[in-house]
Amino acid sequence: MTEFGKSLGIQETSIPGLLILDLPVHGDSRGWFKENWQREKMRAAGLPDFGPVQNNISFNDEIGVTRGIHAEPWDKFVSVASGKIFGAWVDLREGESFGSVFTAEIDASTAVFVPRGVANSYQTLEADTAYVYLVNDHWSPDAEYTFVNLADETIGIQWPIPLENALLSEKDQAHPRLDAVVPMRPKKTLVLGANGQLGLALRKVMPEADFATREEFDVTTHSAYVSFPWRQYDTVINASAFTAVDAAETPEGRASAWKTNVTAVGWLAKACTENRITLVHISSDYVFDGSATLPYREDEPLSPLGVYGQTKAAADALVETVPQHFVLRTSWVIGEGDNFVRTMASLAERGIKPSVVNDQVGRLTFTQDLAAAIQHLLATRPAYGVYNLSNEGPASSWADIASQVYELLGHHSGDVTGVTTAEYFAGKEGIAPRPLNSMLDLSKIISTGLSPASWQERLQQYLSS
Template sequence: MNDSNSLTIRPTQIAGLLELSMPVHADERGWFKENWQREKMVAAGLPDFHPVQNNVSFNAFRGTTRGLHAEPWDKYISVLSGKIFGAWVDLRPGAGFGTVYTATVGPDSALFIPRGVANGFQTLDPDTVYSYLVTEHWTEQARSNYSYVNLADPTLGINWPISLDEAIISEADLKHPNLDEAKPVLPKKIAVLGGTGQLGRALTALGVEDPRIEVFSRAEFDFERSGFLEGFPWANYSHVINAAAMTAVDEAETPPGRRRAWQVNSTAVASLAARCAQHDVTLVHVSTDYVFDGKDQDVKEQHPISPLSVYGQSKAAGEVAVLSHPNHVVVRTSWVVGEGKNFVDTMFNLAQRGVSPKVIDDQFGRPTFAVDLAQAIMHLIDTGQPGGTYHLQGEGEVTSWYELARRVFSLSGHDPDRVAPTSAVEYLSSVALAAPRPRNSSFSLNKIRATGYLPVNYLVRLEEYIEAKRNIVQILD
């Protein structure tokens, strides 16, 4: 028995499966150990896995054999009395599928078993007590997401200390499928709220190749409806990406628009953040350049927020609400261009129709293409970046709406001189209850670059986007 005062955690051949060596303090009366100590174990390398249920299995006889079961949650197993031979099999899809790890476990050791890894054990002593902490409450519905593999499958090569012919095994465990027929345990899903917007559509496109991504429309998650989060199966999801927002900046200055903006961009977001925190689901929230006053260029993530408009104020309040969730990511972006209504589409259509617009020449920023925003969010998720706030927009020189419009006309095959410049004051003077806009909407991208994500130059994306639009026009003609 380990009487050292040191706690050690080491990886195994199965990714995420960790073996702990634990101090056990023994004397003539018996022994004592800290079976689970969050602060020490997390500091030593154990995931901060937030268990919600503790199960205990008492096994009266030596040779009792259970498994191999893979449940849709993380587990932390330990032995409180006696000793076991444990076996674990990776049933997650990928290169590690079928990898086996075995170990003898007594009171001086424990294992952290990630979701999708099958767990089995055989008692080596009578009166063995086996304990496991789990990260989800057990329900009958959860059983449908279990996976199993047969204890005796020869392809696994598990050398059980006590022959399975002599072991005590349930009829159900004897009938589990062999590895070649075992159901892979898929990773938890990523819910996208606001699926009909430009970002939602870009994430939908990524979901064609990534089965984790599940997109919900406004009809399914209406932020203006009371109780819009009720009945959501939180246990099936690791992340929620909130791409939903009320973005009609001028309408938000009207009495009914103000109510909508605050409900959708702030009040509902606070409810979403609280529910995600309750269920330990990471929240990725998309915000905007409108939380700033626009006095500075290339602003960093820690720049003080100072919104000018009702829309900006409601989005800033939403950001503050999200900060209450320990596992949050805020991605601020600007000038989004994707499938749906956007500035580039508007300019392209005006060019096609022969209209010569006046466009603001004293507001500056960079476009963000929705495909890049979607890929950046998935990069942050997949690379396990720390929570916090990140800025994302296209790479390239700061431009104005006027210069961007001229480039759209030129790429569309039309004379860019048809675009005339105008000031923001002059342009907005014709709009009733016009919302004030930030003069500058350019971000520093150093933080997101440091994660390994390299933003694409917006001029490259713009050429691709306009070419695709022109091809559609030619097909329709």
């Protein structure tokens, strides 16, 4: 008999991610009513916002109907509209919990959230039982399914009605034992811009991810998004961008910057939204004009000066439409490949005494720390949104950093002469405006448990390696 008077509540089970929900059911002599699915209340109670797109009902008119143990490549929200079932769930995902079992009796006052890769089965305990489930992907004959045998001795499910007395399909009886089951693989991470400075750093810390170069996935071609197998991924890291800030001021460069940094990001944001993918996007200090006297917080109004900054600001707005997104706003990136530190090191070794800008201040961001921040956000899942990320340390000018490079390499720091931005670019055409203050406030990301190393420490390590 359906239990009345419960309060909405969620309980964890012995299988990670498998949740039992108590549903409030209101009834009298005429029958009963319940809110079987209520997104706002259930999200507030702790249910994942899994985005159902299809509703299915399985009706069973006899006691003892037993459905096979099937794991599907989507999440399910299971409940009973009438009758009662004995439910059994087996974890068939790769990992330590593979083979774990949970069982429970379910009536109209209970629901179950079943994450992707956890196999679901049930046995009817009453006649005229209707089993209802929401799923967050449309059924496809090409989807990846995993099964285990109802009678497997390893999982040892104690069916209330012995299987020899139950109603089973021949297909379900033919499923493999647990030792022959191929575990369902987790969804993957895709990194776009695989050969850039950040992409190369991510290769070292995320070897299991898929890395796509511009040749393998041309972000500026719409057809690439239409034909791509998005269902295989739960995270996309967009490390691809047009970053030639001066070239962006030319007619051709302006068009390329907008296509790569805005149009392509719009396509990517749409694909991630439609496929419930977490999008990690890299932003820039250039979204600000640099006129502030304090480090920029994440919620400061955007005020880009040049074309590059304008495209990055527009991209930020697009990415923030994706329900699950992290925007990492960074500055002065240093990694493998051509960059300011390598240029200064080369000049020092050749005995050149450069003039370097001394009125733009900020902090370096080493790609190993940017990659670590991405890992951290994806692992800990703080609130989605924008996070500043640079290395810690004092505000320094480009000239200050160049002087340290010279000194650390055994050269005289006085070989570097500081000049203003105006002096440095005097007489040059097509130069993009630069923010004079690129300092980013790091308190938000530090509050999530990540404390970046100082840029001085990373600079020394970088030069010694």
